Amino acid sequence: MTEHEVSRNERFDAYLVGKRSNRVFVVDRDRCKGCRICVSVCPYQALEMSREKTQRGYFFPIENGNCTACKQCLYACPDFVLSVHKLEEVTVGGETA
Ligand code: SF4
Ligand code: SF4
Numbered sequence: 362m363t364e365h366e367v368s369r370n371e372r373f374d375a376y377l378v379g380k381r382s383n384r385v386f387v388v389d390r391d392r393c394k395g396c397r398i399c400v401s402v403c404p405y406q407a408l409e410m411s412r413e414k415t416q417r418g419y420f421f422p423i424e425n426g427n428c429t430a431c432k433q434c435l436y437a438c439p440d441f442v443l444s445v446h447k448l449e450e451v452t453v454g455g456e457t458a
Contacts, residue, residue: 366424367448376424382450384430388422392442395419399434399443408434 366376372391378384393415400408407427410420422434422443425454430445 365379366399369446374423376426378430379446382430385448386424386428386430386444387444388424389442389444390415390421391417392440393419393421394440395421396439398437398439400414402433402437403428404431404433405429 362405365376366378367385372389374388376386376388378386389426394417395410395415397410398431400410405427407409407424407429409412409425411423415421435443
């Protein structure tokens with residue numbers, strides 16, 4: 362896990378947005394098809410593609426610490442992979458992130 366990644370399980374990666382934020386950026390890896398649209402639309406260059414692949418054989422986005430939760434990638438992703446939540450609302454794999 363990276364420094365700002367608050368939770369990871371078999372399906373979801375959750376990243377804390379900024380240092381004092383209570384928001385979490387979540388990647389539903391299993392839904393991703395590796396198209397890279399999210400990487401290209403992010404105005405903050407906050408996303409990079411993984412080096413490992415999902416069980417379905419696709420690379421997926423990894424948040425690098427620059428996310429501002431602007432949500433542009435959420436609307437651009439055709440597969441509803443990405444989401445932003447309040448920290449207290451996020452439940453990943455049955456555990457609060
Ligand atoms: S929410 Fe905004 S800043 Fe964060 S990764 Fe998506 S496009 Fe980039
Ligand atoms: S836009 Fe969606 S499907 Fe495409 S790489 Fe990004 S998260 Fe995956």
